[in-house]
Amino acid sequence: MSRRAQFLEVLGIPTEWVPRERADAQAEAAPEVAVAQAAMPVAEAPVAEVAAVVAAPAAEPAMPVPAPVAPPVSRAPAAPALVPAGPEPGSxxxxxxxxxxxxxxxxxxxxxxxxxxxxxxxxxxxxxxxxxxxxxxxxxxxxxxxxxxxxxxxxxxxxxxxxxxxxxxxxxxxxxxxxxxxxxxxxxxxxxxxxxxxxxxxxxxxxxxxxxxxxxxxxxxxxxxxxxxxxxxxxxxxxxxxxxxxxxxxxxxxxxxxxxxxxxxxxxxxxxxxxxxxxxxxxxxxxxx
Structure with missing residues (x-):
């Protein structure tokens, strides 16, 4: 079972449905993917690689994962209508x-x-x-x-x-x-x-x-x-x-x-x-x- 499938099974998705053309492509790529996955057990996969595996299309062979890069930190936009402005001082x-x-x-x-x-x-x-x-x-x-x-x-x-x-x-x-x-x-x-x-x-x-x-x-x-x-x-x-x-x-x-x-x-x-x-x-x- 691929790492992606194992992670999805944890969240209650034991089976994925894909278009027929993707399924054919997955079948052709399966031997190469299996070799790449065997090289690194799931339990030892770093977090950055876990996210990469979940995000990557299943039909593509596993690629080397670069060193983790810190995600961008956002700047908070202006206050939305959902949250009113703060109270008046002294109120x-x-x-x-x-x-x-x-x-x-x-x-x-x-x-x-x-x-x-x-x-x-x-x-x-x-x-x-x-x-x-x-x-x-x-x-x-x-x-x-x-x-x-x-x-x-x-x-x-x-x-x-x-x-x-x-x-x-x-x-x-x-x-x-x-x-x-x-x-x-x-x-x-x-x-x-x-x-x-x-x-x-x-x-x-x-x-x-x-x-x-x-x-x-x-x-x-x-x-x-x-x-x-x-x-x-x-x-x-x-x-x-x-x-x-x-x-x-x-x-x-x-x-x-x-x-x-x-x-x-x-x-x-x-x-x-x-x-x-x-x-x-x-x-x-x-x-x-």
Whole structure:
């Protein structure tokens, strides 16, 4: 089995469908590919080579992989409509954000549980604070709780959560052990609708404080709204992928939301590329420490 096939199988794609002409080309190239793959076991493949294998067309023979080159770091564009401008100095909202920014974990947890700053509190079953290692080097940020998350009070449960757990397992990570998982919003929008700007403005200070307390080495952002909120960008997620962004000096890698991947299986391979990029960034940060 090729390395590409093994990686896709980890993400739940045991079989790939390709056009007939590509399948014929793959059959002709198979002996050369097999020889190249035998020269390097999967377990020893560096991260840069993993990403290269996933991205390369299966019909082409394996080529020597150049030395890893640091991906470009983006400059955050102007604030989008999703995230309103910051509060006026001296306003009640500015005072609230300053208070949240000084909270430690117990006070922050209690503030989220009792928050009534926007109308989402009227419909929630549970707030969804976040879960995991509060000193983790990895932090994952999603958009907002869904129905299952609202019922259980934990982010990324149900089928999307299972897929995310599989993705984390492929990186040697596990929920509750060496990663912290949170959302931009802590309450579920009715009907799982998109977050509204005022809701993001009220809830985002909690996420900013969580990031400041965790102090992760890398942040993986899951989905368009989370990416646009954290990066203050209106750029589509397809263009945010593949680049290392920055939030308060912390490297940020953007990928698709697990719920989207359940509907769009063809993008699972791209999500794996994003995770490989995040692992490369994490490993570089550790080497430079």
């Amino acid at each position: 009640a909202q500015a005072d609230r954000e300053a208070a949240i920014a000084s909270m430690e974990w117990p006070a922050l947890d209690a503030a989220v549980a009792g928050c009534t700053a926007c109308g989402l509190c009227q419909h929630r079953t549970n707030t969804v604070f976040g879960v995991g290692d509060r000193q983790a080097e990895w932090m994952l940020v999603g958009e907002a709780p869904g129905e299952n998350e609202d019922l259980q009070g934990e982010p990324f449960v149900g089928q999307a959560g299972k897929l995310l757990d599989n993705m984390l397992g492929a990186l040697g990570l596990a929920r509750g052990r060496n990663v912290f998982i949170a959302n931009v919003l802590k309450c579920r929008p009715p009907g799982n609708r998109n977050p509204e700007p005022e809701e993001v403005a009220q809830c985002e200070p909690f996420l900013r404080r969580q990031i400041a307390l965790v102090k992760p080495s890398v942040i993986v952002v899951l989905g368009r709204f989370a990416a646009q909120s954290l990066l203050r960008s209106t750029t589509p997620i397809g263009k945010l992928r593949g680049t290392v962004h920055s939030y308060e000096g912390i490297p940020v890698v953007v990928t698709y939301h697990p719920a989207y991947l359940l509907r769009t299986l063809t993008d699972k391979a791209r999500a794996w590329e994003d995770l490989c990029l995040a692992r490369e960034v994490h490993d570089r940060a550790g080497a430079g420490a």
